Amino acid sequence: MRQLRAWLSRVGELFGKGRREQEFSAEIDSHLQLHIDDNLRRGMSQTQARREAIMKLGGVEQTKENYRERRGLPLLEVFFQDLRFGARLLHKNPGFTLVAVLTLALGIAANATIFSFVSAILYQRPPVYDSDRVLVVYGTTAARGPGANVNPVSAPNYFTWKRENRVFSDLAALEPYISVSLTGKDEPERISANRATANYFSVIGVAPVLGRAFANGDDQAGHDRVVLLDYRFWERKFGSDPNVVGKTIRLNGAEHTVIGVLPRRFQIMSFRSQVWLPLVLDESQQGAAARQTRTLYLFARSKPGVTLDQAQSDLRTLGSLAVQLFPDTETGRDTSCLTLQEYIIHDFNANAAFVILLSAVGFVLLIACANIAGLLLARATSRGKEMAIRIAIGAGRARVLRQLMTEALLIALLGTIAGLGLALGGTQLLHKVLSFNEAIKMLDMQIDWRVLSYTSAIAVLSALLFGLAPALRAWAVDVFPTLKNDSTKVSAGKKKSRGRSLLVAAEVAMAVMLLTGAGILIKGFLEGLHRSLGFQPQHLLTAQITLPESHYKEPAKQIEFYSELAARLEAMPGATSAAITSNLPAAGAGFMSFLLKGQENLSPADRPRARYYVVSAHYFETIQASVIAGRVFAESDGPNSQPVAVVTEKFVARFFPQGDALGKQIRIDSSDAVATQWRQIVGIVHDVKSWPLNYADDPEVYEPFSQHPAAEMSVVVRAVNDANSLAPGLREAVWSLDRDQPIGSVINMPDLLGNETAPDLIFSELMMVFAVLALVLAGIGIYGLVAFTVGQRSQEIGIRVALGAEKKNILRMVLLDGLRLAAIGAAIGMLGAFPLPRLFEAALYDFHVLGGWLFVIVPALIGAVALLACYIPARRASRVDPMVALRYE
Amino acid sequence: MGDKAAEKRDVWQGTLALMVLKTLQAMGPLHGYGIARRIEQTSGDLLAVNYGTLYPALLKLEQEGYISSEWGFSDNNRKAKYYKLTRAGRKQLNKEEREWEQTTAILARFLAPGEERS
Structure with a gap:
């Protein structure tokens, strides 16, 4: 109670x-007067009496200072006093303030922007009810690599x-990534669809904004002609019609009743589709x-x-049970689960990229801190006398330290405010740049409390970092020499400039590491990009076509449609050739296991695997992949002729090390009885990249299409000139065969490749931006420190010149001093950067790039x-006029 | 050196408060100089501490509400600030006196010569 009372009165x-x-002054005066009166009475002289009284009091100012400490709240008062003083200092040196605040703002902005992106992804709440209890159940295999260990599941396992x-x-099941044709409304259209069991929406806890979700029985065969609409699809196709529930749309040739519209922001993982249909499982x-x-x-x-944990262990039991019961199909497989949120992060598979980006911006901030520390250190040198006086007239060293730290915090505060302002623009820019990705487009990237607290934390940390050097320096001030010596000293001496040398070396080291890291990533991207695709993407137009089962169930009909289409496309004016393929080149065809003749008893899990394509006769000619040996498919490879296959060089190298692949028999595993027969390898073609940025070929x-037809295929047409000019002709050709046939995404090959490479490109560009930022900041930092040192040494240089040193000697001396530090820093940076290629290789999937010439170029840069x-200040030093330099002071 | 000074002052400040309260009880309202003189006289030469250290202690006691102050005139007509005990101060003094006596009694027993404890 008493303490509270005391505190309140304080x-x-x-x-x-x-x-x-004033009142205390008066009290002290009266005290002294009373004491002097007493002393006079005891017979002292006036001077003596006064002197004795002051001595006995222990000094007037000291008493006052002690008294002040007890009065009010000195800590707070001192803080405000320091703040005011700091603000005044900053105000009086606008140049210094501007450089320091801007430098820090850049560093803070880079960090805040990247962190807001990372936190938006890591902390997004899936748009489902009570999301902590929603789990994703998936199959796992022994395979390695991203995504490889999270596999979809079969229907029998789902039921069990x-x-x-x-x-x-x-437990609910979802089958994503299917497409259906929408007819009877405008032009026929291929739209994306998800199929889900009737309990799906109750499991994840999402209710439609209009109508109802699936109900029990909707997923029973014969009762499944109902459809839920995606919000955007509803806007686009129905003009947000509030009475859409109960209307019908024609999907795959059958009427479906609209039962509801899903919420606008409803998207889980990449499973966004235009319509949702019931999933009928048998x-x-x-x-x-099955x-x-x-x-x-x-x-x-x-x-x-x-x-x-309990859920995972229960699933492990079920998984091993499946292996025991069905060894043929389940061996080597297991099952597990994650919460939806963790799964989404896992699915994003960007943790390594996050760490790399955050480290990069961290380095930028460190360099910015080193710059500011340099500036403060330079200022501290010129303020040495001020500090000495403060200490001499009674300020404790701790008090001086506190004042310097307050100044650092003030700079940090201004820098953070400016940095957050920049980050506001930064997040918007980043969001816009990244919005090619549907999942990122849905993210809420903003400066929220998480970003604010992260930013505040790093700002305080930065202030401690860059405030440390000048504070240490003030701590070590020698009062007497500093006051006595004035600044007539000729040069600072080794010890004084050690802090600055350390900063220069550290900045260079960090810049080297950041630059090398960014360089390796960019180099990897470019190497992946420029490695030959194995085909010519220019002048290629592509399209997706899925024939509806209602009309094209028989393989013969599929062959008839696609052969006729290919013929009509080739006949178009401006087209040289056309082909049909199950997967477009460099668009990530799936792997299929197969058998070599003589190895029939290999279990499915041990069989060799290759990326698998079904292509029509003119495919290799159309994409212009070169043939190495044998022949490619021809019209003569019909449904009833000898089954054949074409393989790539890599296939031969991997599975026929002797190179004797031609004429050998293989059998590709497939659920489809037509395809599972032995086929002869008749040709070898050049490797075609399976993804545009792959570093190695699979x-x-x-x-041949004629021997394994399918309903869902892609079309490639080679144009003489502009591929896009063929697009109307392509549509016309399809519709001339079937008026109701929808066509999916007509896009030219370079654009398609561009979409695929965009994420890596942006990642590389971001790294590039940060690397350049680091380089510029480091340059400014070095300049500032060297320029300051030269200024400090101008008298020494003046003496040298007076004693006969030539301009070029001075120039060389200053240059060499600066460059020696840069060289030391670069060497340290190289040591730090040396393990980076291996680090990236471990962290990033399918990435192996060596530093190579980067280890020469970066230090050179x-x-x-x-x-x-160093040159600019060195030249200034070489022009020092000894008369001026020595007369100065 | 700074540390030692601070330590000494802490002990001083603790007992000083008690001495101030006791002085004010014995002498009635008194100014800072008077209190300092009185403490010095009572303690002999043992307390050779600067008078100045008295003022923060007075301020602390006033903040805690044990003493109050007002300006008045001294015997030889000098303006001075007079301190006097409040009711809370009197209570606090009683309490601290008791505690002090207890402490010294215990210490005395420890320090008494020739009395070995079994």
Whole structure:
């Protein structure tokens, strides 16, 4: 209680300070007067009496200072006093303030922007009810690599697990990435669709904004002609019609009743589609084919109180049970689960990229801090006398330290405010640049409390970092020499300039590391990009076509349609050739396992795998992939002739090390009976990249379309000139064959490749931006420190010149001093950068790039910047007029 | 050196408060110089501390509400600030006196010569 009372009265004493100060002065005066009176009475002289009284008091000012410490709240008062003083200093040196604040603002802005992006991804709440209890159940295999360990599940396993598990209150299945044709409304159109079991929306806990979600029975065969609309699809196709529920649309030739519209922001992972249909599964299908059709994504709602660990261990039991019961199809497979949120992060597979980006901006901030520390250190040198005086007249060293730290915090505060302003623009820019990605487009990237607290934390940390050097310096001030010596000293001496040398070296080291890291990533991107695709993407037009089952169920009809289409496309004016393919080149065809003749008893899990394509006769000619040996497919490879296959060089190198692939027999595993027959390798073609940025080629195998037709295919047409000019002709050709046939995304090959490479390109560009920022900041930092040192040494230089040193000697001396530091820093930076290629290789999938010439170029670049940064002050030094320099002071 | 000074002052400040309160009880309202003189006289030469250290202690006691102050005139007509005990100060003094006596009694028993404890 007493303490509270005392504290309250101290708070009260914060006000009316002048009056209290006067009153205490008066009290001390009266004290002295009383004492002097006494002394006089004892017979001392006036001077003696006064002197004795003051001595006995212990000094007037000291007493006052002690008294002040007890009055009011000195800590707070001192803080405000320091703040005012700091603000005044900053105000009086606008140049210094501007440079320091801007430098820090750049560093803070880079960090805040990247962090807001990372935190938006890591902390996004999936748009579902009680998301912590929504789990994603997936299959795992022994395979390595991103995404490889998170696999969709087969229908038989779905039914078994749904029945046998003890941890979920319900389990739902989703089959994404299918497409259906929409007809009877404007032009026929291919639209994306997801199929989900009737309980899907109740499991994830999402209600439609209009109408109802799927209900029990909607996923029973014969009752499944209902459809839920995506919000944007509803806007686009129905003009946001509020009475859409109950209307019908024609999908795949059958009327479906619209039962509801999903919320605007409803998207989970990359599963956004225009319509949602019921998923009809047949539990009686338990054969090997059904077990190998793994297309389902399972979503569970865990029972209350069930932990993730319990759910995972229950699933492991179920997984091993499946292996025991069905060794043929389940061996080597297991199952597990993650919460939806963790799964989304896992699915994004960008953790390594996050770490790299955050480290890069961290380095930028460190360099910015080093710059500011340099500036403050330079100022501290010129303020040495001020500090010495402060200490001499009674300020404790801790007090001086506190004042310097307050100044640093003030700079940090201004820098953070400016930096957050920049970051506001930065996040918007980044969001715009990244919005080619649907999932990122949905993200809420903003400066929220997480970003604010992160930014404040790094700002305070920065202030401590750059405030440290000048503070240490003030701590070590020697009062007497500093006051006595004035500044007539000739040069600072080694010890004084050690801090600055350290800063220069550190800045160079950090810049070298950042530049090398960014360089390696960019080099990797360019190497991936410029490695030959294995085909000519220019002048290629592509399109997706899926024939509806209602009209084209028989393989013969599919062959008829596509052969006729290819012929009509080739006949178009401006087209040289056209072909049909199951997957476009460099668009990530899937892997398929196969058997070599003589190895029939290999279990499915041990069989060799290759990327698998089905292509029509003129495919290789159209994409202009070169033939190495044998022949490619021809019209003569019909449904009834000898089954054949074409493979790539890599395929031969991997599976026929002797190079004797031609004429050998292989059998590709497929659920489709037509395809599972032995086929002869008749030709070898040049490797075609499976993704545009791949560093290494995968083995690939091709089957002729006529021997393995399918309904869903892609079209490639080679144009003489502009591929896009063929687009109307392509549409006309399709519709001349079938008026109701929708056409999916007509796009030319270079654009398609561009979409694929965009994320890596942006990642590289971001790294480039940060690297350049680091280089510029480091350059400015070196310049500032060297220029300051030269200024400090102008008298020494003046003496040298007076004693006969030539201009070029002076120039060389200053240059060499600066460059020596840069060289030391560069060497340290190289040591730090040396393990980077291996680090990236471990962190990033499918990335192996060596530093190579980067380890020469980066130090050379830094050297050039350092040279420039030292040259300007060095030239100034060489022009020092000894008369002026020595007369000065 | 700074540390030692601070330590000494802490002990001083603690007992000083008690001495101030006791002085004000014995002498009635008194100014800072008077209090300092009185403490010095009572303690003999043992307390050779600067008078100045008295003022923060007075301020602390006033903040805690144990003493109050007002300006008045001294015997030889000098203006001076007079301190006097408040009611809370009197209570606090009683309490601290008791505590002090207890402490010294305990210490005395420890320090008494020839009395070995079994």
